[in-house]
Amino acid sequence: MVAATVTELDTRRDEKQSARPGGSTVRASIDAFLDTPKVKGNPNTLRAYAGVLDRTAELIGAGRRLAGVEDGEVADALDELWGEAKPATWNRNRAAVGSWLAWCAGKQHWAAPALPATAERRREGNDDTKAVSRSRIDRLCRRRDVPLREKTLWRMLYESASRASAVLALNVEDLDLPNKQAKITAKGGDTMWITWGTDTAHLLPRLIAGRESGPLFLSEHRPGPHRKATTYPEDICRETGRARLGYDRARILLGHYGDGLRLHQLRHSSATHLGDANTSANVIMAKTGHKSLRSVQRYVKPGLAAVHQATEKLSSPRRRG
Structure with missing residues (x-):
């Protein structure tokens, strides 16, 4: 053979x-x-x-x-x-x-x-200006030329300190509106509660507009035949026929209206502002979903306003104020 x-x-x-x-x-x-x-x-x-x-x-x-x-x-x-x-x-x-x-x-x-x-993997430089002021976020969300959907998303990202991917994955039926909370699937597959404040609570009913189920944040238009065929059925709203808003589109819109602001900066700013307000690390961990103090310390460090305030303590008493 x-x-x-x-x-x-x-x-x-x-x-x-x-x-x-x-x-x-x-x-x-x-x-x-x-x-x-x-x-x-x-x-x-x-x-x-x-x-x-x-x-x-x-x-x-x-x-x-x-x-x-x-x-x-x-x-x-x-x-x-x-x-x-x-x-x-x-x-x-x-x-x-x-x-x-x-x-x-x-x-x-x-x-x-x-x-x-x-x-190869590219080096990501550290950005010490990642946290932005609360006033900048407020001004952005009050602009008349910003659509309701974007205002609601940005408010929720800031007030919940949650990852954008998790918030964009929310469905209407996931929301507990009276208690200002919702269950999300966090990084690693864990389930956790996120909470939001009064500003987000005022916007959500207008965004939902009576819908009882389906993606919370919807795209502007109905998907074409090709996109519809490649989109998971649960990512299309049965009432409107519109698809779930994608991360890339949300990122582009924030960059456009927010003069280069990035989605993750809203989460980072939230954690930083909580740290500036002397919120305990354990509470910040519970809110952001981080699993270690080291991870929290990476995000929660004094913002520029806190640094300015501390700097003033070094001035002569007669020159303060």
């Missing part, structure tokens, strides 16, 4: 791999990855990963065999999609693609491309 050639062995290996569920195409492998408990167990994670991987698949070819995709093609797709994005956005989306490919190769033992060295 003649020994099989290298080419024949490669062919058999590819046929065996193609026969395995999820190993045949880029699309099938992504679907299998998104169906893992770690991903689908948290709706925020699932939504974020699906958005990144769907866009990546469109560029490299959803119907192609995963084994046939080169490392450089993955790098090219990342560069085309997010090459001009800020380091934090690049790193977040790069990590999602890397997690998918590592799972394919490490857990399923499928032949898959890897993230090349050219698609």
Whole structure:
């Protein structure tokens, strides 16, 4: 019996791999990855990963065999999609693609491309101006040219000190309006309560406008056929036909109206202002959902107003005031 050639062995290996569920195409492998408990167990994670991987698949070819995709093609797709994005956005989306490919190769033992060295993680510089003043947030949310949806979202992000992804994932039925609270799925899959104040409470009924279910924050228009076909049914409001507002769109709108303000700055500002008001670290941990004092200290540090106030204590008594 003649020994099989290298080419024949490669062919058999590819046929065996193609026969395995999820190993045949880029699309099938992504679907299998998104169906893992770690991903689908948290709706925020699932939504974020699906958005990144769907866009990546469109560029490299959803119907192609995963084994046939080169490392450089993955790098090219990342560069085309997010090459001009800020380091934090690049790193977040790069990590999602890397997690998918590592799972394919490490857990399923499928032949898959890897993230090349050219698609390295980018350095995120520390920004000591991340917290903004309460007056700036108030002025922004009182502007007449800002739509109700944006005002409500920004107020809720600030007053709840919650992550934008968790707030955008809220449904109307999740809200406990009388008690100004709602249950969210936090980072890591834990369930926790978020609370908001009077300003948000005044805006929410106007935003909901009598709806009893569906996404709390809706996009401006109904999705077209292509987007509707690729959107999870629970992310479309049955009453209006409009889809859930996405993170990227919310980010762009805040940057437009807020002169470059970022969504995470609202959460950071909230925690900083609580710290300036001498709120205990344990209470801030409970509000923000952080699991360690070290994490809280990273966000909760005196704001510029507190630094100015402390500086005045160094002046001569007769010159104060």
